[in-house]
Amino acid sequence: MVSSIMEVGRPAQNLQLPMARVHRSQVFRQELTDRSPWQELTDPKANRMKSDRRHELEQNVLADRLGAGIESVQSFLPTAIGAIVVVTVLALGWGLYSSSSQRKASAAWTxxxxNLEAGDADAFADIAEKYDGSVAGAWALQTAGNGYLENGLQTLYVNKADGEALIQKAIDEFSKLESQSDPVLRSKALLGLAQAYESLGEIDKAAGYYDRVAKSTTQPRLISKANERIAFLNSQPGKEFYAWFKSYAPKPGAAITLPENFLNPPTTPDIEFSVPGDTSGSPPTDGSGANLPVLDPEDLPKIPDVAEPQGELELTPPADGVADETSVDTSSGE
Structure with a gap:
C-alpha cells in the first residue's frame, strides 16, 4: 500500500524538475538580454551613463597625469629657479665688470x-703700479724704463753713483716686461735691458739681451743691428772701451776733455712711438692690441767709433781718473 502511494508521488516530482530548468533558462536569457550590446546601443539612458562614466574616467586620467607632471616639476623647480638666479647674477656681474674695466682702461690711457709731454719717469712708474695688469700699465712700465735709462745716461757724466742708480731703476722696470705677451713691448724691454747693461759696462749681459732681441723679431734690419752690436761688444776695442768706462769716475766740476768716442756710452733708446706720417707705432687706446708700435731699428744705440789717433794714444786714463787734453780726429769712420 505504502509502496503504491510512493509510486504514485514520483510522477509529480518528475514534473517539477523540467519546470525548474525552464525557469533557470529564462533567467539566463534575461541576463543575456540585459547585457546585450544592442540594448546598450539602443537605450539612450544607458548611453548617457556610459558617456558620463567614460568622461569621468578621462578626467581622472587627465588629473592623474597633471598631478604627476606637477610633482615632477616641483621636484626640480628649486634647481631651475636657482639656475635662473645664478645666470641673471652672472650676467649683471659681467656687465658691471665690463663697464668698470672700460672706465678703468679709459682712465689709464688718459x-x-x-704724462707723455712731461716725460716724468716716476709718474709713469706710478701709473704702471696703479693700473697693473692693464695694457696702459704695461706701456707705462716701458716708458718709465726709458725715462730712467735716459736720465741715468745723462747723470753718469756728473755723478756716476746716481746715474747707475737710475739705470738700475730702468732695469727693474724693463725686467717686468720680459714675459710680456705683447711681442712689441717685450722686444722694447729686451732692447732697454741690453742698453742698460751696456751702459753699466756689463757687456756679457748686454750681448745676451741683444741676442734675445735678434731672436724675438723677424725684421731683418733689427736682427742685423742687434748682431752688429753683439759683434762690437765681443770685439777687443769694445771690451777695452767698456773696461775703461766701467771704472770711470767723474769728479763734480772737473772739465771732461776726453775724446768724444771715449766719453759717450751707448745712446738712449728713442721713446717716440711713431715716425712722421706713420700712426702704426701709437700705443693702443682701447686695449684691443690694435695700432701696436713697431720697434724701430734706429732705437738701437750706435756703435762708438774708435778713431785713429794722431800719434800715440793711451787707452787707459791716468790714475787720478782725469785724462790730459788730447787732440784726436773724432770723425766717424762708420
Missing part, C-alpha cells in the same frame, strides 16, 4: 697721455 693718465698715460697726459
Amino acid at each position: 693718465d698715460y697721455y697726459f
Whole structure:
C-alpha cells in the first residue's frame, strides 16, 4: 500500500524538475538580454551613463597625469629657479665688470697721455703700479724704463753713483716686461735691458739681451743691428772701451776733455712711438692690441767709433781718473 502511494508521488516530482530548468533558462536569457550590446546601443539612458562614466574616467586620467607632471616639476623647480638666479647674477656681474674695466682702461690711457709731454719717469712708474695688469700699465712700465735709462745716461757724466742708480731703476722696470705677451713691448724691454747693461759696462749681459732681441723679431734690419752690436761688444776695442768706462769716475766740476768716442756710452733708446706720417707705432687706446708700435731699428744705440789717433794714444786714463787734453780726429769712420 505504502509502496503504491510512493509510486504514485514520483510522477509529480518528475514534473517539477523540467519546470525548474525552464525557469533557470529564462533567467539566463534575461541576463543575456540585459547585457546585450544592442540594448546598450539602443537605450539612450544607458548611453548617457556610459558617456558620463567614460568622461569621468578621462578626467581622472587627465588629473592623474597633471598631478604627476606637477610633482615632477616641483621636484626640480628649486634647481631651475636657482639656475635662473645664478645666470641673471652672472650676467649683471659681467656687465658691471665690463663697464668698470672700460672706465678703468679709459682712465689709464688718459693718465698715460697726459704724462707723455712731461716725460716724468716716476709718474709713469706710478701709473704702471696703479693700473697693473692693464695694457696702459704695461706701456707705462716701458716708458718709465726709458725715462730712467735716459736720465741715468745723462747723470753718469756728473755723478756716476746716481746715474747707475737710475739705470738700475730702468732695469727693474724693463725686467717686468720680459714675459710680456705683447711681442712689441717685450722686444722694447729686451732692447732697454741690453742698453742698460751696456751702459753699466756689463757687456756679457748686454750681448745676451741683444741676442734675445735678434731672436724675438723677424725684421731683418733689427736682427742685423742687434748682431752688429753683439759683434762690437765681443770685439777687443769694445771690451777695452767698456773696461775703461766701467771704472770711470767723474769728479763734480772737473772739465771732461776726453775724446768724444771715449766719453759717450751707448745712446738712449728713442721713446717716440711713431715716425712722421706713420700712426702704426701709437700705443693702443682701447686695449684691443690694435695700432701696436713697431720697434724701430734706429732705437738701437750706435756703435762708438774708435778713431785713429794722431800719434800715440793711451787707452787707459791716468790714475787720478782725469785724462790730459788730447787732440784726436773724432770723425766717424762708420
